[in-house]
Amino acid sequence: MIQFISLAYSPGWKQGSNFFQIRLKRPPEQIQKSLSHYSKIAGHKYWGGDTNDHIKQAEGVPTTFFYTGKSDNLAFPSTYQILVFKAQDQGKPGFKWNHDHSYGVAIDSSASEIIYWVEKW
Numbered sequence: 001m002i003q004f005i006s007l008a009y010s011p012g013w014k015q016g017s018n019f020f021q022i023r024l025k026r027p028p029e030q031i032q033k034s035l036s037h038y039s040k041i042a043g044h045k046y047w048g049g050d051t052n053d054h055i056k057q058a059e060g061v062p063t064t065f066f067y068t069g070k071s072d073n074l075a076f077p078s079t080y081q082i083l084v085f086k087a088q089d090q091g092k093p094g095f096k097w098n099h100d101h102s103y104g105v106a107i108d109s110s111a112s113e114i115i116y117w118v119e120k121w
Contacts (some may be wrong), residue, residue, distance in 0.1 A: 009021075020102035020118050021115055038083045048077055049067065051064055062102050062119070102118075
C-alpha cells in the first residue's frame with residue numbers, strides 16, 4: 001500500500017526554478033525493489049545533502065532540495081540516497097548549469113520512503 005506523505009510544487013517565477021516533488025511511504029519490499037531498479041539506471045548517486053553539495057563534488061551535477069521535509073533545513077538527511085536519472089547542462093562556457101533541468105528519486109530505505117523529483121531552472 002502506498003501512503004502519501006507530502007507534495008511540493010513551484011511553477012517558478014521569471015528566473016526562478018520550477019520544481020515538483022512527491023514523497024511517498026511504501027512497503028519495505030517495494031522500496032528495496034525500487035532502489036535496486038533505480039540504482040541500475042541512475043547516472044549519479046549521492047548520500048544526503050542538497051543540490052549545492054552535490055554539484056561541488058567531482059563530476060557533480062545539480063539535484064534538488066528536500067522540499068517535502070519537515071524542517072527549514074532543505075538538505076536531505078544522510079539516510080537518503082539521491083539517484084539522478086538525468087541532469088542536462090545547457091549553460092555556456094564559464095557559466096555552467098544555467099537554464100537546465102534534472103530529475104530522479106531520493107530513497108530512504110530505513111523509513112521506507114521514496115521521493116520523486118524534477119527541477120528546471
